[in-house]
Amino acid sequence: MGLARGVAVVGAGMTRFHHKLHLDKTSRDLFVEAALEALDSVDKGMNLRDIEALYVGNFSSDAFEHQGHLGAIMADWLGVTPVPSVRIEDACASSGVAIQLGILAIASGAFDVVMVGGVEKMRNLSTEEVTDTLAMAADEIYEASVGATFPGLYASMATAHFAKYGSTWEELAAISIKNHHNGSLNPKAQFQEEIMDMARRWGARRGYSFKDEMEFLRSPLNPVVAYPLRLFDCCPTSDGAAVVILASEEVAKKFTDTPIYVRGIGQASDTMALHDREDLTTLKGTRIASRTAYRMAGIEPRDVDLAEVHDCFTIAEVLATEDLGFFPKGEGGKAAVEGRTALDGEIPVNPDGGLKAKGHPVGATGASMVYEVFKQLRGEAGRVQVDDAEVGLIHNVGASGGTVVVQIYGR
Amino acid sequence: MSEVRSFTPSSFQAFLEEGRLMGSRCKACGTLYLPPRPLCPRCGDREMEWEELRGEGEVKAFTVIHVPPTSMAGRTPYAVAVVELKEGPKITARISEGQEVQVGTKVVAEFRKEGDKTLLFFKPLGPTSP
Numbered sequence: 001m002g003l004a005r006g007v008a009v010v011g012a013g014m015t016r017f018h019h020k021l022h023l024d025k026t027s028r029d030l031f032v033e034a035a036l037e038a039l040d041s042v043d044k045g046m047n048l049r050d051i052e053a054l055y056v057g058n059f060s061s062d063a064f065e066h067q068g069h070l071g072a073i074m075a076d077w078l079g080v081t082p083v084p085s086v087r088i089e090d091a092c093a094s095s096g097v098a099i100q101l102g103i104l105a106i107a108s109g110a111f112d113v114v115m116v117g118g119v120e121k122m123r124n125l126s127t128e129e130v131t132d133t134l135a136m137a138a139d140e141i142y143e144a145s146v147g148a149t150f151p152g153l154y155a156s157m158a159t160a161h162f163a164k165y166g167s168t169w170e171e172l173a174a175i176s177i178k179n180h181h182n183g184s185l186n187p188k189a190q191f192q193e194e195i196m197d198m199a200r201r202w203g204a205r206r207g208y209s210f211k212d213e214m215e216f217l218r219s220p221l222n223p224v225v226a227y228p229l230r231l232f233d234c235c236p237t238s239d240g241a242a243v244v245i246l247a248s249e250e251v252a253k254k255f256t257d258t259p260i261y262v263r264g265i266g267q268a269s270d271t272m273a274l275h276d277r278e279d280l281t282t283l284k285g286t287r288i289a290s291r292t293a294y295r296m297a298g299i300e301p302r303d304v305d306l307a308e309v310h311d312c313f314t315i316a317e318v319l320a321t322e323d324l325g326f327f328p329k330g331e332g333g334k335a336a337v338e339g340r341t342a343l344d345g346e347i348p349v350n351p352d353g354g355l356k357a358k359g360h361p362v363g364a365t366g367a368s369m370v371y372e373v374f375k376q377l378r379g380e381a382g383r384v385q386v387d388d389a390e391v392g393l394i395h396n397v398g399a400s401g402g403t404v405v406v407q408i409y410g411r
Numbered sequence: 412m413s414e415v416r417s418f419t420p421s422s423f424q425a426f427l428e429e430g431r432l433m434g435s436r437c438k439a440c441g442t443l444y445l446p447p448r449p450l451c452p453r454c455g456d457r458e459m460e461w462e463e464l465r466g467e468g469e470v471k472a473f474t475v476i477h478v479p480p481t482s483m484a485g486r487t488p489y490a491v492a493v494v495e496l497k498e499g500p501k502i503t504a505r506i507s508e509g510q511e512v513q514v515g516t517k518v519v520a521e522f523r524k525e526g527d528k529t530l531l532f533f534k535p536l537g538p539t540s541p
């Protein structure tokens with residue numbers, strides 16, 4: 001199965017993701033900022049009037065900002081009314097799904113140019129309120145009300161993975177260290193700091209000194225959130241927006257000489273509750289969505305030059321790199337320890353710092369992954385540029401795997 | 412009498428109030444579901460019947476929550492586990508207070524009142540694990 005006609009990305013923009021910078025802004029401010037940057041990134045220029053439809057991924061502006069109906073709000077404040085506008089909610093996969101739908105809309109022939117993005121404004125609530133809001137993405141009756149938090153669900157997958165494969169928390173720590181390193185080189189990242197630099201800074205303030213990252217990560221300055229996951233195993237909460245502009249293959253060259261083409265897409269759903277899954281050490285949705293995307297693109301996992309995967313927790317990156325077929329089951333953590341997923345490794349994973357260091361404004365994350373792949377494949381990724389990047393993959397997961405989107409892009 | 416209860420979360424809760432762990436079994440293909448479901452995702456059939464589970468099982472995954480949701484504020488740390496019942500299906504529940512588990516720990520169901528609601532807990536079978 002393939003697309004009825006070709007689809008390309010011709011522009012991309014994003015705000016910096018951050019926990020403090022955007023406190024005085026609302027989701028509409030952030031979305032418009034990212035959208036205008038996307039528009040300005042179009043090489044041969046694009047006008048707002050070229051946009052024929054708008055897709056907005058967002059998880060919970062209702063709870064975070066007491067604002068619903070985001071599709072219309074963004075169309076209004078971006079000044080593109082009366083084009084059709086839609087809000088898509090699939091937890092942390094909201095904008096990955098939005099892009100999927102934008103791609104399908106263009107492939108169907110209905111539109112030639114659509115704008116798709118995502119936004120989340122999370123930081124105006126307390127940590128407890130954010131925890132509660134995020135838990136809405138789990139099964140409220142059979143998981144959340146039992147006391148399982150969102151970190152708790154991934155922590156459970158970690159204990160199952162440790163028991164089945166002999167993987168360890170030290171392997172998880174390697175992922176956090178790698179993603180912070182990448183984030184330290186990315187001007188859009190929330191945390192642009194190596195873990196060792198944070199260890200020195202935090203340590204100085206609290207009277208500790210650490211000989212290396214691992215000593216810091218084992219210390220009380222890295223408290224347990226949900227055993228075995230500690231603070232540095234968890235992505236932060238963030239404010240931010242990311243937007244991409246999609247165009248049909250026919251019109252793409254009107255806007256740029258170097259569009260990035262959609263080569264394969266896949267999407268899958270799975271049970272909401274972890275306990276209803278046969279295997280707690282794999283995201284079946286990732287396996288199914290990626291196999292669909294690989295088949296459409298006519299490639300194998302080893303053909304991927306870089307991957308943006310959904311590392312909401314360090315264990316999630318382990319599961320992702322295994323379930324996407326980069327490494328055998330049980331080997332994902334070891335691969336990170338050995339540097340095989342580093343910027344100069346055989347398959348660089350999360351060159352932009354991932355959710356861990358770049359930040360995770362839930363609804364904006366999928367679009368920010370496509371933003372990074374767009375930059376990488378055009379050779380515009382700055383200090384995190386992967387050499388000879390020709391094929392990029394994005395993997396965006398809703399909550400504990402109830403929704404998974406995989407997209408493959410090529411030059 | 413219980414057989415007429417619909418296969419909903421509120422029926423499941425009503426059974427917990429009676430100290431019973433009840434799932435639903437598909438009459439067509441025999442698959443057992445816990446929590447109960449009104450239709451069978453495996454074969455698509457809609458004829459289900461209630462079935463009581465013994466409450467004995469094994470921990471397949473667990474966590475110890477240190478940063479709680481507001482509903483559990485002040486009660487950390489507490490353990491939550493995915494338990495596979497002997498009859499086959501799995502369910503998420505808290506581990507009884509003060510008890511520790513590992514993946515593989517054998518556990519048994521406990522029904523405990525918390526506030527005005529009876530909740531499902533599991534505790535390790537036999538001597539407390541280290």
Ligand SMILES: [Zn+2]
Binds near residue numbers: 438439451452453
């Ligand atoms: Zn059946």
